[in-house]
Amino acid sequence: MSYQRYQGSCHCQGVRYEAAFDLAAGSNRCNCSLCSKARAWFLFVRGDKFTLLAGHELLSTYEWVPPGRSGHGLTYRFCSRCGVRLYATGDHEQLGGRFYAIHVPTLDDVDREELVRAPLNFVDNAHDRPDRAPADTRLM
Numbered sequence: 001m002s003y004q005r006y007q008g009s010c011h012c013q014g015v016r017y018e019a020a021f022d023l024a025a026g027s028n029r030c031n032c033s034l035c036s037k038a039r040a041w042f043l044f045v046r047g048d049k050f051t052l053l054a055g056h057e058l059l060s061t062y063e064w065v066p067p068g069r070s071g072h073g074l075t076y077r078f079c080s081r082c083g084v085r086l087y088a089t090g091d092h093e094q095l096g097g098r099f100y101a102i103h104v105p106t107l108d109d110v111d112r113e114e115l116v117r118a119p120l121n122f123v124d125n126a127h128d129r130p131d132r133a134p135a136d137t138r139l140m
């Protein structure tokens, strides 16, 4: 694991954050109903590796309960001024408790070529199978 610090922001620059993660661990595309609408592309960051630098007062929240579940999964945070989704938060034992799912396009200083080389994982959450890629990933 080679952690590096990165800066991120929304479009209007009202919300800014810093996060440390290993880009070689890869990023993810998901086909659930929400990710499909939002064209989500995210990578996981441990809770203690994320710092909100500015814009807490601008952040709005969205939560939804997937079919067949009793409660909401992640809490999605987006800028109420420019509408850009920055990250989602949740808790998961395998990810060390509290985690952030950062929306990759909001990263400002990640090296483009390094990002191209990093693994891109497809997850089939539309069929409750986060352990595998869907049969068709062409439009994800």
Ligand SMILES: [Zn+2]
Pocket: 010, 011, 012, 013, 014, 015, 079, 080, 081, 082, 083, 084
């Ligand atoms: Zn904004």
